[in-house]
Amino acid sequence: MNDMSEKGGVHIWLIRHGETEWSKSGQHTGTTDVPLTDEGRKQAAALAPVLAAQRFDLVLTSPMGRAIETCRLAGLGEGAQVEPELHEWNYGVYEGRKTPDIRQEIPDWSVWTSPIPQGENLADIGRRAQALIDKLIATNATNIALFSHAHFSRVFGAQWATGSPALGAHLAMDTAAMSVLGFEREVRAILKWNLLP
Template sequence: MNMKGGVHIWLIRHGETEWSKSGQHTGTTDIPLTDDGRKQAAALAPVLASQTFDLVLTSPMGRAIETCRLAGLGDRAQVEPELHEWNYGIYEGRKTADIRAEVPDWSVWTSPIPEGENLADVGRRAQALIDKLLDTKAMNIALFSHAHFSRVFGAQWATGAPGLGAHLVMDTAAMSVLGFEREVRAIVKWNLVG
């Protein structure tokens, strides 16, 4: 693997949707941005315009693609299937509190996800994408994705332990930057809102 100390990976979460607003797990359902979500996405544009990106990738979900477009990078973006959100299986569209009424102490981070992905699955997907990105010549990369996947990606980048993502909060339309402290992978900035 090519360990390039100058690499910066910008993780950008999509803007607000009705389900992110209500706390429903939104993985495979393609929910559009709300009006506020579109405003949040547009507010990213000035910050991202100050950067020169070698590579812009987006999740295949409409909410990420629209956020990328409104943030001013849609014309350069390529769809990257691995950026899709965690597949919540039978818990898709449900709130944690509702799930816990049936499965006490349930957590996406530690519990089985029937018909979906578990933490190890998402961690492997994040690591495969990290390896792919480090094998490119790109030094400044923008990734438009989702909260849980981005949290796992950040954790996997920094520690190789995807469970650290449970401790990394990521708001809608938030930006985080991953890079290096000398030769060590690091979280440079986390959960910045435009």
């Protein structure tokens, strides 16, 4: 059985895309393909020296332009494959809206605990993250880069470490931040979180 727990050297790098106008303003950005700002492009390029020091067996990116461009500017665009499971949370009716605005209508609303009409809920994202983890386990890759989005990456990290997506609510992630998942002995662990170059 090809299980990553047998390969203590496995590292999965989660890399969030650079700044966009909507990430800057706090708008939920799931299915809308908002481009990187000039600052976002600078942030992405700043990742290049750190990532160049690694040798990745597998580079996957969300299908969204902001992730693909971050991957390219970070120096890993050549050979990168688009992975549909890496797309951001589908926020349904809340797409493009800010949490404080939503809470004027629905007090205590949270993407982590509230229904998301016409979109995905936390359990949906957890299943999607687990499906991708299972897919990665089935490969022989030991050093993997995933270019994705804040909420999905937070759920992925939580799912990897605990088997439950709920921890993601407590894992903040800045634009163009890097996190590293792997093993502590044989136990899945978050090795580094929210690193900036």
